Amino acid sequence: MSAAMTGTVAAERPTSTFQTFLSRRAGMMPTFAALIILVLLFVGAEAFLRGDFITPGNISALLLDNAYLVILAVGMTFVILTAGIDLSVGSVMAFTGILGAQLLARGVPAWLAIVTMLAGGAVIGLLIGTLVQYFSVQPFIASLAGLFLARGLAYVVSLSSIKVENTGVLWLQTNRIRVGDWYITPTGLIALLTVAVAAFVLHLTRFGRTIYAIGGNEQSARLMGLDVGRTKVAAYVISGFCGGLSGLVLTAYSGAGYPRNGIGTELDAIAAVVIGGTLLTGGRGYVLGSLVGVFVYGTIKTIISFMGAEQSWMQIIIGALLLLFIVVQRAIVARSEQRR
Amino acid sequence: MRADTPPIVEMRGITIRFPGVLALDGVDFLLRPGEVHALMGENGAGKSTLIKALTGVYAVDDGTITVAGERRTFATTADAQAAGISTVYQEVNLCPNLTVGENVMLGHEPRRGRTIDWRATHTEAERHLRSLGLELDPRTLLSTHSIAIQQLVAISRAMVLEAKVLILDEPTSSLDRDEVEQLFGVIRDLRDSGVAILFVSHFLDQVYEISDRITVLRNGALVGEYPVADLPRDALVTKMIGRELDDLEALSRSAHRVIDRTGEPVLRAEGVGRRGVLEPADLEVYAGEVVGLAGLLGSGRTELVRLLYGADRPDHGRVAVHGRPARITSPRHAIDRRISFSSEDRRGEGIVADLTVAENIVLGIQARKGWMRKIRKSEQDAVVAEYIEALGVRPADPQLIVGNLSGGNQQKVLLARWLATAPELLVLDEPTRGIDVGAKADIQHKVSELSAQGLSVIFISSELEEVLRLAQRIAVLRDRKKIGELDSGDVDLDGLIDYLANEGKGSAA
Numbered sequence: 001m002s003a004a005m006t007g008t009v010a011a012e013r014p015t016s017t018f019q020t021f022l023s024r025r026a027g028m029m030p031t032f033a034a035l036i037i038l039v040l041l042f043v044g045a046e047a048f049l050r051g052d053f054i055t056p057g058n059i060s061a062l063l064l065d066n067a068y069l070v071i072l073a074v075g076m077t078f079v080i081l082t083a084g085i086d087l088s089v090g091s092v093m094a095f096t097g098i099l100g101a102q103l104l105a106r107g108v109p110a111w112l113a114i115v116t117m118l119a120g121g122a123v124i125g126l127l128i129g130t131l132v133q134y135f136s137v138q139p140f141i142a143s144l145a146g147l148f149l150a151r152g153l154a155y156v157v158s159l160s161s162i163k164v165e166n167t168g169v170l171w172l173q174t175n176r177i178r179v180g181d182w183y184i185t186p187t188g189l190i191a192l193l194t195v196a197v198a199a200f201v202l203h204l205t206r207f208g209r210t211i212y213a214i215g216g217n218e219q220s221a222r223l224m225g226l227d228v229g230r231t232k233v234a235a236y237v238i239s240g241f242c243g244g245l246s247g248l249v250l251t252a253y254s255g256a257g258y259p260r261n262g263i264g265t266e267l268d269a270i271a272a273v274v275i276g277g278t279l280l281t282g283g284r285g286y287v288l289g290s291l292v293g294v295f296v297y298g299t300i301k302t303i304i305s306f307m308g309a310e311q312s313w314m315q316i317i318i319g320a321l322l323l324l325f326i327v328v329q330r331a332i333v334a335r336s337e338q339r340r
Numbered sequence: 341m342r343a344d345t346p347p348i349v350e351m352r353g354i355t356i357r358f359p360g361v362l363a364l365d366g367v368d369f370l371l372r373p374g375e376v377h378a379l380m381g382e383n384g385a386g387k388s389t390l391i392k393a394l395t396g397v398y399a400v401d402d403g404t405i406t407v408a409g410e411r412r413t414f415a416t417t418a419d420a421q422a423a424g425i426s427t428v429y430q431e432v433n434l435c436p437n438l439t440v441g442e443n444v445m446l447g448h449e450p451r452r453g454r455t456i457d458w459r460a461t462h463t464e465a466e467r468h469l470r471s472l473g474l475e476l477d478p479r480t481l482l483s484t485h486s487i488a489i490q491q492l493v494a495i496s497r498a499m500v501l502e503a504k505v506l507i508l509d510e511p512t513s514s515l516d517r518d519e520v521e522q523l524f525g526v527i528r529d530l531r532d533s534g535v536a537i538l539f540v541s542h543f544l545d546q547v548y549e550i551s552d553r554i555t556v557l558r559n560g561a562l563v564g565e566y567p568v569a570d571l572p573r574d575a576l577v578t579k580m581i582g583r584e585l586d587d588l589e590a591l592s593r594s595a596h597r598v599i600d601r602t603g604e605p606v607l608r609a610e611g612v613g614r615r616g617v618l619e620p621a622d623l624e625v626y627a628g629e630v631v632g633l634a635g636l637l638g639s640g641r642t643e644l645v646r647l648l649y650g651a652d653r654p655d656h657g658r659v660a661v662h663g664r665p666a667r668i669t670s671p672r673h674a675i676d677r678r679i680s681f682s683s684e685d686r687r688g689e690g691i692v693a694d695l696t697v698a699e700n701i702v703l704g705i706q707a708r709k710g711w712m713r714k715i716r717k718s719e720q721d722a723v724v725a726e727y728i729e730a731l732g733v734r735p736a737d738p739q740l741i742v743g744n745l746s747g748g749n750q751q752k753v754l755l756a757r758w759l760a761t762a763p764e765l766l767v768l769d770e771p772t773r774g775i776d777v778g779a780k781a782d783i784q785h786k787v788s789e790l791s792a793q794g795l796s797v798i799f800i801s802s803e804l805e806e807v808l809r810l811a812q813r814i815a816v817l818r819d820r821k822k823i824g825e826l827d828s829g830d831v832d833l834d835g836l837i838d839y840l841a842n843e844g845k846g847s848a849a
Contacts, residue, residue: 205455215437220433
């Protein structure tokens with residue numbers, strides 16, 4: 001067998017560097033778009049507020065205030081990459097948060113409370129993943145069941161908020177590592193670490209590539225001999241675990257567990273993931289994009305409170321951005337299908 | 341090829357039963373290294389069942405599979421892959437969102453510890469692609485390449501698994517001529533390097549171009565294995581189609597009715613086609629005429645009628661209905677012009693299995709009237725009763741769920757649905773496939789009777805006898821191209837088979 005016999009197959013090699021870049025990195029375009037929007041928001045706010053916006057304090061606070069959402073968005077990215085959805089994460093965050101606060105109030109050691117929170121989130125994820133994979137339940141429905149279950153469990157633990165006195169847990173929030181006017185808390189570090197680990201797993205392990213393959217074409221992934229079943233369940237377990245982790249971060253942030261926390265937060269997480277360039281149809285997107293998505297979301301929120309406008313504007317702007325992004329994504333998908 | 345080489349795959353007495361059906365009945369199949377072996381047969385002959393037995397998708401009820409001298413039972417496709425048997429399917433089974441290189445290597449990426457070594461992955465992928473003569477940047481997205489290239493990437497993937505047996509199931513069905521040439525170049529190289537290749541295609545020309553040996557199946561049984569040189573095309577077609585003793589010969593030959601072709605035809609299509617689907621074709625259908633479309637499966641007969649009906653969009657050609665130009669780009673336009681189409685996919689595109697007989701029949705009238713217009717209950721009942729009676733639907737209960745009826749009766753309900761819309765042109769795609777002889781005769785009688793009353797019909801069937809019996813004129817298609825038209829008075833079955841296999845080929849192969 002030799003190349004000389006068939007000659008070489010002319011598969012148009014891209015000519016310019018720009019074309020090479022495009023044909024290799026077409027999938028990154030929505031994420032770049034999100035980054036550009038973030039920069040535009042910063043610049044616009046800076047101009048509008050006459051230099052009061054881009055300050056070390058504001059940027060540091062952006063990460064601090066949205067650490068819980070970053071973690072939720074990371075977990076959600078795994079699920080959406082497999083073309084699924086997880087509606088349970090807001091409730092899981094509330095449930096694990098109130099559970100942890102209750103355990104700490106009863107004198108359980110902090111490490112055990114934390115492990116229980118994380119395990120609790122992961123178990124709910126396992127339940128949803130099992131329903132999706134082995135009982136062929138639509139991810140929407142399975143995770144909706146998870147949403148109600150976790151919210152109900154949160155109310156079972158406590159109907160009112162429970163203050164956290166444990167210094168270890170509060171330290172996650174109060175300890176500020178300062179560099180000049182910049183600062184970061186352990187909760188912010190946890191969020192960034194989650195992003196880093198997720199990026200590593202998604203891009204450098206076979207498990208991560210299987211996640212992408214499933215989102216690209218589940219049937220193909222199966223015929224290629226990849227372990228589709230376990231990988232899909234694992235995506236939901238990761239999302240549930242992230243729900244537990246963000247429960248911990250939010251509890252530390254607010255100094256209390258509250259069973260009504262995070263109502264609708266799952267939708268914020270989905271919005272952040274989509275704005276960050278991950279396709280709801282699966283297989284395309286980056287966890288770093290989701291981080292950018294959360295920052296876009298958080299920045300809009302900050303700008304609105306700076307302007308003293310009504311919070312309802314927040315929803316309108318996020319809604320408009322989502323629409324815009326979904327249309328952009330459709331256009332990209334349609335274009336790549338056309339080129340075949 | 342080298343007939344003395346010991347076979348790499350030896351399947352003996354393979355029997356597979358599905359509930360109520362004997363899908364394969366003691367079939368023998370031998371595949372030798374360094375040959376391209378075509379597996380031929382009409383739909384339902386058992387080709388895909390045999391392939392699935394070999395790739396571990398179906399368990400074998402009886403018989404043995406020996407690969408490279410060892411007895412094997414494959415429980416999963418992964419088992420078969422491990423034994424060196426790889427399959428490239430008709431629909432490219434790769435991930436369009438990933439890079440070419442990743443698709444080649446997925447699940448087999450070189451790693452350092454637990455992490456993927458991307459540089460090595462892409463280098464190795466490039467090596468595999470090169471060995472098939474593919475100059476591709478492995479870092480480009482798969483979806484930026486044509487289907488043909490993707491098909492070749494799928495073969496490269498099979499090579500990573502060091503396949504000794506490569507199964508190509510309809511690999512050319514979405515490729516154009518040049519792309520098929522690329523693919524065949526690769527197949528020949530692989531063959532010469534000793535890979536055994538099992539090739540399934542409905543395109544006779546391609547089978548004769550690439551294959552060394554042909555195995556023919558019919559109705560789940562082996563007809564025989566032949567070197568390509570010993571099996572002329574018409575012999576192959578005869579073996580694939582078979583000749584069944586005809587219980588239906590009593591049917592009056594509506595084919596001999598004389599059709600008045602002086603006025604404007606009900607439908608005139610000029611140069612209707614679509615790239616990669618059907619080469620531009622002409623077709624005329626006059627009032628009261630039955631035009632048969634003959635051709636093997638995949639020859640373009642279904643594609644032609646779908647284009648005419650607007651179920652698929654043609655990119656060439658003009659259509660006129662009663663001499664007036666008509667733009668038919670959706671089934672609605674066709675229905676508005678009194679053209680009805682009964683799909684070959686009875687369950688998928690025909691009946692609604694969960695609705696009753698009456699509801700299924702009324703659907704057609706409703707579609708024609710527009711969904712806003714109410715149809716009175718008494719009117720519905722009258723129409724339903726009339727057609728159940730006229731077509732002999734059994735049991736004659738309008739309230740039965742259609743899914744519970746036999747195939748033949750489902751087909752009658754479908755026919756009733758379209759007849760109730762009072763069409764001027766009725767397109768029937770395989771209306772008698774998979775139904776019992778009685779229902780088959782009923783449907784043939786009905787078609788003959790209705791056409792005598794002035795209905796125009798386009799009739800598609802894999803059973804050439806049926807086409808010859810019903811149609812006055814037969815349009816013959818092969819390899820997605822209309823190759824000619826015959827007057828059914830001038831031709832018998834042998835003549836039609838010969839035409840189907842050889843017309844335009846010069847002398848017989």
